[in-house]
Amino acid sequence: MKHLLDITPEVQEALDNNKPVVALESTIISHGMPYPQNVEMATKTEAIIREQGAIPATIAIMDGKIKIGLSEEDLETFAKTEGIAKVSRRDMAEILATGRLGATTVASTMIGANLAGIKFFVTGGIGGVHRGFEEHMDVSADLDELGKTDVVVISAGAKSILDLPRTMEYLETKGVPVIGYQTDELPAFFTRESGLKLASHFDTTEEIAKVVKMKHELGLGGGVSVVNPIPEDQAMDKEYIDGVIQNAIDQMEKDGVGGKDATPYLLGAIVEATEGKSLKANIDLVYNNARVGGQLAVDYFNL
Numbered sequence: 001m002k003h004l005l006d007i008t009p010e011v012q013e014a015l016d017n018n019k020p021v022v023a024l025e026s027t028i029i030s031h032g033m034p035y036p037q038n039v040e041m042a043t044k045t046e047a048i049i050r051e052q053g054a055i056p057a058t059i060a061i062m063d064g065k066i067k068i069g070l071s072e073e074d075l076e077t078f079a080k081t082e083g084i085a086k087v088s089r090r091d092m093a094e095i096l097a098t099g100r101l102g103a104t105t106v107a108s109t110m111i112g113a114n115l116a117g118i119k120f121f122v123t124g125g126i127g128g129v130h131r132g133f134e135e136h137m138d139v140s141a142d143l144d145e146l147g148k149t150d151v152v153v154i155s156a157g158a159k160s161i162l163d164l165p166r167t168m169e170y171l172e173t174k175g176v177p178v179i180g181y182q183t184d185e186l187p188a189f190f191t192r193e194s195g196l197k198l199a200s201h202f203d204t205t206e207e208i209a210k211v212v213k214m215k216h217e218l219g220l221g222g223g224v225s226v227v228n229p230i231p232e233d234q235a236m237d238k239e240y241i242d243g244v245i246q247n248a249i250d251q252m253e254k255d256g257v258g259g260k261d262a263t264p265y266l267l268g269a270i271v272e273a274t275e276g277k278s279l280k281a282n283i284d285l286v287y288n289n290a291r292v293g294g295q296l297a298v299d300y301f302n303l
């Protein structure tokens, strides 16, 4: 299916010569943040990956191809075009077949990265088991993708819009290592703590690179979740943000929103309720993930 990929020459050259490449997603641009902060975030994240010595490859669907590496113009398009499809595994074939623009989630970015041969992927937060699972059974396709697609995803954990204990149980069932970077606790995106202890944690990216290498040698398949807490001075007050999130979930239920619209709805409501404070934290934690993810990719290729 290589004909379905449109890889930039720079990324292809890096892949051919065993140089570190780091994938980035486009749903965070089109549906995760408002314009113009989203395009600034996307551009600077790519620059930070480069500073670490790796090549960034933002992934999206355009013109019937999975684009691996976007131009500045493409980033701008994904940042400001209204109505771009949010594409998870389920939606990929349709959006490719109809030639529409598609912003890739963690799940579909992992699929694109894996098809291209990219082993590392930096984002903000991953999807998970939504609160109220017993009623609506909303589990992000990101979790199943982590269970089967061999890409390392570096994030700041998952937002407490999700049911974090059930998210961890699900990942354990799927055999996904969740590795803390300089923390023994699952970070909850805006905050460093969730109260959930991790089975695995390391203080250096070199040690994590060795674990990833061993997993590849074992041929186990499936992904790895590396979780990197938001820096202390950028973290939000836990009680404050938990209150904002609870209000957003209550309002969402009243508005009858669910399915694939749930996550974008909640992200938007949180930015609004915090008057942009959450947006700043969100952007800062992506930069922090880009530093750690870029370093991890470089360390892996130096082993």
Ligand code: PSU
Pocket: 025, 027, 028, 029, 031, 032, 088, 104, 105, 106, 107, 124, 125, 126, 127, 128, 139, 140, 141, 142, 159, 189, 259, 260, 261, 262, 263, 264, 267
């Ligand atoms: N969490 C965030 N920001 C995001 C997302 C999640 O803090 O932008 C996006 C990612 O693209 C993730 C997707 O893959 O939402 C999950 O959506 P869903 O819950 O519908 O699977």
Ligand code: MN
Pocket: 138, 139, 140, 141, 259, 260, 262
């Ligand atoms: Mn869902």
